Amino acid sequence: MNKRLDNKRRVLKKGESQYKDGRYAFRMMIDGKTRIIVARTLTELRKKEKELFDKMEEGIDLDKQDVTLNALADKYIAAKAKTVQKTTLQTMTFMYDRYVRDNIGTKKVSELKRSHVKDFYLTLISGSKGISISTLSRLNTIVKPILEMAINDDIIVKNPAKDVMSEIKNEAGYVPNKKPALTEEQQDAFLKYVKSSKKHAMIKNLIIFLLGTGCRIGEAVAIRWDDIDFDSNMIYINHAVAYIKEDGKYKQFIKDPKSYAGNRKIPMLSDVRDALLGEKYRQEDLGIVSPTIDGYTNFAFVSLRGTIYTRDNICLQIKQIVSEYNEEHENNKLPVFTTHQLRHTFATRLCRGSDDLKAIQSILGHADISTTMNIYADATSEGVIESMESLEGKIFKKDDDI
Structure with a gap:
């Protein structure tokens, strides 16, 4: 049997051939379909042949090798739409469309390498208009599971985004702010x-409520008088207010708490009770009428205009209060802070006063005990430093005092 040769008198393997223009081709029947690989050189062709055989050995689906990251992202987001809350879905879609879709999203997943993902991430955080590493971390929590789905769909074997984020953080010396x-x-x-x-x-009573319960701002502004039991001194958290952008405008809606652990009851401190009763009497005196949102009404914190407060509005008022305070107290200024720092302040005080982690987790509504443990560790470490500082000069006396 005569061996097939190329124009350089080299022996061609079974399935290999050479076109008149000098290019090489490899044909093979796989699962009833003819697969054709074309290359400019014989060396390149055989490299592609090896890649094909490696994919077959690894169980890669050859019919999905042209699937782009965008196509997989659309599939992933559509699946998430059935399980996540509307705000989470909107944030996920916004971040992917803004940073990924017109960039690395157009590439075939089968051709994505780890270096491609890392270079793309580095491009996003570089320059004066680059995004922060914390924002990049949130974006990675979208991209990485999309590529994980590609593994489950037999498109790739390894996730090209695996450990990329931690590597970038280490190289940048990143410390969470x-x-x-x-x-x-x-x-x-x-x-x-x-x-x-x-x-x-x-907003005085709302601030006292935030500091005295540790509620998330969406939970606090969603509290209704129906959720407050003054007889048992208990506050029941079972829903929250969130915002979604529709037709270019933000719309309020009622959602479930952040997690299953968000459904909880919080014992009422006396200062919180006084603030709530004060708010109730104030609204009755002023004739303030509660709005209705998705069938929910009788809200505890309502503005003079008959609307519930927004997070941005509260943060702006806090900023104004701090600014006014600092103008009057040049030598003892307050830092600018957010509503979430009021929650963190409550959590810190709670951790300093109790070592019952399960109770703390329940009050704060943490789904994961590790979140509670991290706050507890921070709070108690600060307490250790303060305790040691309080001993300064009390154990070892100065020579003059001996």
């Missing part, structure tokens, strides 16, 4: 100023 809780002195100064200010009387 934790927003600290208020110190007891800062908390006391802030509360004293708010309570004495007629200008900010409208």
Whole structure:
């Protein structure tokens, strides 16, 4: 039997051939379909042949090798739409469309390498307009599971996004920017100023509620009088207010708590009880009428306009209060903080006062005990430092005192 040769008198293997223009081709019947590989050189062709055989050996689906990251993302997001909350879905879609879709999203998943993902991530965080590493981390929590789905669908064998984020963080010397809780002195100064200010009387009770319950802002503004039991001094958290963008406008809607653990009851501190009763009497005196959102009404915290407060509105008012306070207290200024730092402040005080992690987890509504443990570790470590500082000069006396 005569052996087939190319134009350089090299022996061609079974299935290999050479076109008149000098290019090489390999044909093979796989699962009833003819697969054709074309290359400019024989060396390149045989490299592609090996890649084909390797994919077959690894169980890769050859019919899905042209699937792009965008196509997989659409499939992933459509599946998530059935399980995640509307706000989560909107954030996921927004971030993918803004950063990925017109960039690496157009590439075939089968051709994506780890270096491609890393280079893409580095491009996103570089330059004066680059995104922060924390934002990139959130984006990675979308891209990585999409590529994981590609493994499950037999498109690829390894996830090209695996460990890329941790590598970038290590190389950048990234340290998470934790927003600290208020110190007891800062908390006391802030509360004293708010309570004495007629200008900010409208949100005084809401701030006391946030500091005294540790509720997330969406949970706090969603509290109804129906969720408060003054007889048993108990507050029931079973829903939250969130926002979704529709037709270019933000719309309020009622959603379930962040997780199953978010459904909880919180014992009422006396200061919180007084603030709630004060808010109830104030609204009755002013004739404030509660709005209705998705069938929910009788909200505890309502503005003079008959609307519930938004997170941005509360954060803006807190910023104004801090600014006014700092103008009057040049030598003892307060830091600018967010509503979430009020929750963190409550959590820190709670951890300092109790070592019952399960109870703390329940009050804060954490689904994962590790979140509670991290806060507890931070709070108690600060307490250790303060305790040691309080001993300064009390154990070892100065020579003059001996």
